[in-house]
Amino acid sequence: MPRRRRPPRPGALADLSPLRILTQIAALQGAYYACAAVLILFAALVAGKEVKLDLLLSWRSLRGDVTTGWLLGLVWMLNSLICVIFLLLLIARSKLIPDFALTIHFIHLIVTSLYSHSIPTYWFWWALQICSACLMTFLGVWSCQWRELKPIKFGGRGSSQRQEDEGVGFRQGGQHGMGKDGAGEYEMVGMSRGDGNV
Template identity: 60%
Template structure:
């Protein structure tokens, strides 16, 4: 009977499929939530009615209208906000490109199903490539910056401080004991000197 093939250490618990799917869903919901809030705020300020076509449609992203350019800026701002969620949910720089590209691919699928047609606007495609590239670049930089932060060990610092304090107290006690022994030796020498003087005076008197 052939032996069972052993998997490498950490391969079972590193990124299980259910965990990957959960992270993708959370990132996609956060991506659309951020875009919806920004677009809703923009429509209120601009004075235009809000509709889901502004979120899932592609026909409004046009280069010959003010609304199209405003939507483009809003989507680019949303990609920077999505970097925060990548930092929270992914937190590993080598996985950022996969999740960022997955977010934009699912957005393409959602847009195609919502409009029943494949996007044919060049500004929409250019915006997706620019947003994905910016999300990957900023996301990897943020994750690497957090991975390279120095780690402080409070336990080792406390033990080193305790060791230094114990060494200091030990040195003080040794100094005190040596000082005490020195004083005792001086007293014994003084007593011997006085005894010798008494003996010498007694011999002179005889």
């Protein structure tokens, strides 16, 4: 007789599916570069700089001794802040956020190294990647936990309507009123203290 296997935990296969993880990584990386491209294009046009692919993919553009490098650093940090929204929408689980945030930056390191034909050597680039990864991780975890801990509403009336009903819905002291559940009239009867007789 074949041995019966225990059924998997609900959602376990869906959460750990390699295809789903690869799809999420590709979507996040695409969103990361698309958002950065838009921000860098805007910053370059406003600053009057020539728009080049080096601004997006080369680590040599991120230097701490020129104004353009600091401007690009600010743009990349803003990009990380916006990417927290993508993490919240695409991942939505706080315990997975650090893995995906670090994966984005690791892939960016590989892409930058391949584009520039060398591993980054500027301290400013490395410091920026560390700050960006920390920002994405901490804000991503915080936002996902905030969403996970929000109370779930199962329909019904809103809180303002409920507060109005609490004052009007029933009256104590022998007067009649409608129940909150709309089940009809009822009468509140006072209880006297003593030997247990009402």
